[in-house]
Amino acid sequence: MKRILVTRPMPDRVLEEARRHFDVEIRDDNTPLKPGQMRGALALYDGILPTLGDMFQADVFTEAENSRCRILANFGVGYNHIDVAAARAMGIAVSNTPGAVTDATADIAMTLMLMTARRAGEGERLVRAGKWPGWNPTQMLGLHVSGKTVGIIGMGRIGQAIAKRCHFGFGMSVVYHNRSAKPLDFDARQLGSIEEVAATADILVVAVPGGAETRHLINAEVFAAMRPTAHFINIARGDVVDEAALIAALQEGGIAGAGLDVYEREPIVPDALKAMENVALLPHLGTAALEVREAMGLMAVENLRAFFAGETPPNLVN
Numbered sequence: 169m170k171r172i173l174v175t176r177p178m179p180d181r182v183l184e185e186a187r188r189h190f191d192v193e194i195r196d197d198n199t200p201l202k203p204g205q206m207r208g209a210l211a212l213y214d215g216i217l218p219t220l221g222d223m224f225q226a227d228v229f230t231e232a233e234n235s236r237c238r239i240l241a242n243f244g245v246g247y248n249h250i251d252v253a254a255a256r257a258m259g260i261a262v263s264n265t266p267g268a269v270t271d272a273t274a275d276i277a278m279t280l281m282l283m284t285a286r287r288a289g290e291g292e293r294l295v296r297a298g299k300w301p302g303w304n305p306t307q308m309l310g311l312h313v314s315g316k317t318v319g320i321i322g323m324g325r326i327g328q329a330i331a332k333r334c335h336f337g338f339g340m341s342v343v344y345h346n347r348s349a350k351p352l353d354f355d356a357r358q359l360g361s362i363e364e365v366a367a368t369a370d371i372l373v374v375a376v377p378g379g380a381e382t383r384h385l386i387n388a389e390v391f392a393a394m395r396p397t398a399h400f401i402n403i404a405r406g407d408v409v410d411e412a413a414l415i416a417a418l419q420e421g422g423i424a425g426a427g428l429d430v431y432e433r434e435p436i437v438p439d440a441l442k443a444m445e446n447v448a449l450l451p452h453l454g455t456a457a458l459e460v461r462e463a464m465g466l467m468a469v470e471n472l473r474a475f476f477a478g479e480t481p482p483n484l485v486n
């Protein structure tokens with residue numbers, strides 16, 4: 169039986185399925201693997217099921233050519249923590265879990281959108297602090313989301329799921345920018361640049377993958393293009409956004425608010441963001457529902473099963 173390392177505790181269903189196919193070791197620790205642990209795992213196991221935070225960067229693979237590990241079956245759609253080119257150079261396959269995460273992550277984008285536009289986090293804090301003076305006609309007036317324009321940067325699986333929720337659920341117009349043309353089955357207008365989308369949107373949402381190509385894609389120029397009444401939502405990866413530029417835009421009133429699920433240096437969230445009432449902050453909750461995490465895990469196990477059965481893993485990325 170092939171030996172597999174699962175780098176974090178997982179839902180029971182996932183582990184049961186993994187044990188049906190493999191000799192499985194589960195790391196009983198929720199911290200990311202350290203470089204030495206990654207090198208050790210590459211040497212000792214036939215396959216690894218890693219996740220967010222396990223930084224399989226090029227230097228970890230230097231001795232991997234003769235190592236035992238032949239596949240990293242990532243738990244998660246985003247795999248920017250793995251240097252897939254370096255893995256490929258060592259003959260190591262990499263797979264991910266697309267689709268399983270789409271609806272749940274789009275739901276969290278909608279949660280953040282309403283939390284920031286309708287000042288829900290701020291209102292909750294007011295009630296909990298015992299400072300609510302009671303209802304009045306001008307209290308805590310936010311942005312009415314229905315009928316407004318949402319701008320999506322990255323119209324992939326999650327971007328489309330967000331756009332559909334906005335369009336069909338909230339009657340919003342959709343504008344977007346994507347690296348390549350996208351055939352869509354709903355009404356949406358592609359604009360020529362990120363800045364154009366930023367200038368047009370009442371709510372700007374970023375849903376591109378992380379990694380070197382998209383680092384700080386959302387920068388000071390993008391925030392400068394946004395309207396002072398507009399809100400910004402990030403459910404993608406923290407480093408897609410220049411966090412310092414976001415903080416400056418919020419502090420200067422260049423934008424009205426932000427809703428964030430991801431951060432540049434997770435789990436560190438800048439104090440400047442925590443200090444602002446008009447910012448909704450979630451702890452990377454995009455896929456945090458049991459059935460979603462089970463679906464992700466089962467997908468990762470299926471990628472391992474297929475690989476070791478000599479088939480092409482369904483979600484190979486390199």
Ligand SMILES: NC(=O)c1ccc[n+]([C@@H]2O[C@H](COP(=O)([O-])OP(=O)(O)OC[C@H]3O[C@@H](n4cnc5c(N)ncnc54)[C@H](O)[C@@H]3O)[C@@H](O)[C@H]2O)c1
Nearest residue numbers: 246273322323324325326346347376377378403404454455
């Ligand atoms: N917050 C969370 O918990 C959570 C959960 C799931 C996914 N994510 C993140 O969301 C990302 C997107 O997931 P997905 O399944 O929609 O991926 P996807 O590949 O289906 O969509 C990404 C889209 O971005 C586009 N894109 C890439 N680079 C671009 C650029 N420079 N400019 C414009 N468009 C660009 C691609 O063409 C594609 O259409 C993941 O890679 C992951 O990092 C976060």
Ligand SMILES: O=C(O)[C@H](O)CO
Nearest residue numbers: 220243244245246269
């Ligand atoms: O990319 C994803 O699927 C989520 O961020 C969890 O890893």
